[in-house]
Amino acid sequence: MRYQIVCTTREKSNELIIDKLGFVPEGQSTDQAQDMQDKETINTKIKNGDSFFFTDEDGVKVDVIAVEDDYVRTSPDDTKNNNLLHLRICRP
Numbered sequence: 518m519r520y521q522i523v524c525t526t527r528e529k530s531n532e533l534i535i536d537k538l539g540f541v542p543e544g545q546s547t548d549q550a551q552d553m554q555d556k557e558t559i560n561t562k563i564k565n566g567d568s569f570f571f572t573d574e575d576g577v578k579v580d581v582i583a584v585e586d587d588y589v590r591t592s593p594d595d596t597k598n599n600n601l602l603h604l605r606i607c608r609p
Contacts, residue, residue, distance in 0.1 A: 524607035
């Protein structure tokens with residue numbers, strides 16, 4: 518299944534570290550995440566065949582890929598910015 522990441526939560530001790538990613542199935546409303554999971558769980562889902570992406574401010578879909586055993590990152594694109602840190606904070 519393919520999911521769109523729409524928001525993040527951050528570690529309280531360091532706002533530059535993403536704790537969880539909020540996502541919805543592709544094509545559904547992005548107003549509020551339907552599920553939130555830690556990056557390790559999403560890494561495992563990617564390795565098991567699911568795919569994740571987010572849409573940048575220009576409307577371009579950028580894939581999220583598994584890195585090592587417990588991290589995820591966006592696939593290389595035209596920016597050096599951390600794309601996932603630019604997503605909104607998830608609402609509880």
